[in-house]
Amino acid sequence: xxxxxxxxxxxxxxxxxxxxxxxxxxxxxxxxxxxxxxxxxxxxxxxxxxxxxxxxxxxxxxxxxxxxxxxxxxxxxxxxxxxxxxxxxxxxxxxxxxxxxxxxxxxxxxxxxxxxxxxxxxxxxxxxxxxxxxxxxxxxxxxxxxxxxxxxxxxxxxxxxxxxxxxxxxxxxxxxxxxxxxxxxxxxxxxxxxxxxxxxxxxxxxxxxxxxxxxxxxxxxxxxxxxxxxxxxxxxxxxxxxxxxxxxxxxxxxxxxxxxxxxxxxxxxxxxxxxxxxxxxxxxxxxxxxxxxxxxxxxxxxxxxxxxxxxxxxxxxxxxxxxxxxxxxxxxxxxxxxxxxxxxxxxxxx
Numbered sequence: 001x002x003x004x005x006x007x008x009x010x011x012x013x014x015x016x017x018x019x020x021x022x023x024x025x026x027x028x029x030x031x032x033x034x035x036x037x038x039x040x041x042x043x044x045x046x047x048x049x050x051x052x053x054x055x056x057x058x059x060x061x062x063x064x065x066x067x068x069x070x071x072x073x074x075x076x077x078x079x080x081x082x083x084x085x086x087x088x089x090x091x092x093x094x095x096x097x098x099x100x101x102x103x104x105x106x107x108x109x110x111x112x113x114x115x116x117x118x119x120x121x122x123x124x125x126x127x128x129x130x131x132x133x134x135x136x137x138x139x140x141x142x143x144x145x146x147x148x149x150x151x152x153x154x155x156x157x158x159x160x161x162x163x164x165x166x167x168x169x170x171x172x173x174x175x176x177x178x179x180x181x182x183x184x185x186x187x188x189x190x191x192x193x194x195x196x197x198x199x200x201x202x203x204x205x206x207x208x209x210x211x212x213x214x215x216x217x218x219x220x221x222x223x224x225x226x227x228x229x230x231x232x233x234x235x236x237x238x239x240x241x242x243x244x245x246x247x248x249x250x251x252x253x254x255x256x257x258x259x260x261x262x263x264x265x266x267x268x269x270x271x272x273x274x275x276x277x278x279x280x281x282x283x284x285x286x287x288x289x290x291x292x293x294x295x296x297x298x299x300x301x302x303x304x305x306x307x308x309x310x311x312x313x314x315x316x317x318x319x320x321x322x323x324x325x326x327x328x329x330x331x332x333x334x335x336x337x338x339x340x341x342x343x344x345x346x347x348x349x350x
Contacts, residue, residue, distance in 0.1 A: 020191030098126025150196025
């Protein structure tokens, strides 16, 4: 009798689901294991928020969003500037713009009911392959192959997939497909995510506590932490800019960034150009004498590292270039992380 294909030889689902039934995380967008799924709106919103963001950061934002915009209709009618301010701190701000766009398509074209198939979900703004699979599986009980970073790590270790990322992702997906059950595939996906976040962690995996360790090729190799194999890390290019802090009567000048582009539509401190060389005092928001601080702020984006000089001045007059925000209440302005960091540095230095 021919041997079973490698990825079909591991009966993963039964022990994984038993572990999930006993150890599932209680999360505000989740139903308990085996229970009917919650409102698809909540699943979709959480999945968009969780992209490149930690569960700890998402929890309070999710609670606030669902209280303020409890369904597709409410979100479709949201003021985009208010939503962008509410999103501050979650990063990757194009996701917030896509939230509104997606809600409006659902309301206008789908009668406020979320599509249920992966193909229909992928056609909506901001929903890619992973998110479509997660929603179809978790919200609608369909069998779908769900591979996030945690699942990727668990599966790479289970099968000791030695190809470096990103080339290994094709094999990881095939393996995940092979072990995903037809029933309770949503619970299976969430169980794999929980296993990756609590047991099969990036550093120091707790293999002896893992319900799958007796089937894990990475554990058998003695070096489970070496999977998945990471590619050589590329050095991110550096860019430079200047942040301007104009203060008057206990208020600071804030502006809205252009609606498209990095941090589009967000309230921010004024900046000059971001360039390959320090631009100095280029393009200040108002004329006058600016004082450069010795402190700088560094922030790493997906594709580059940004170093920002800090320039301050007391303004003799108000400017119509933006809005004057009370400095004592600056935390409520919803500044993106890089500008919040700069505001903190400037306030400590002045």
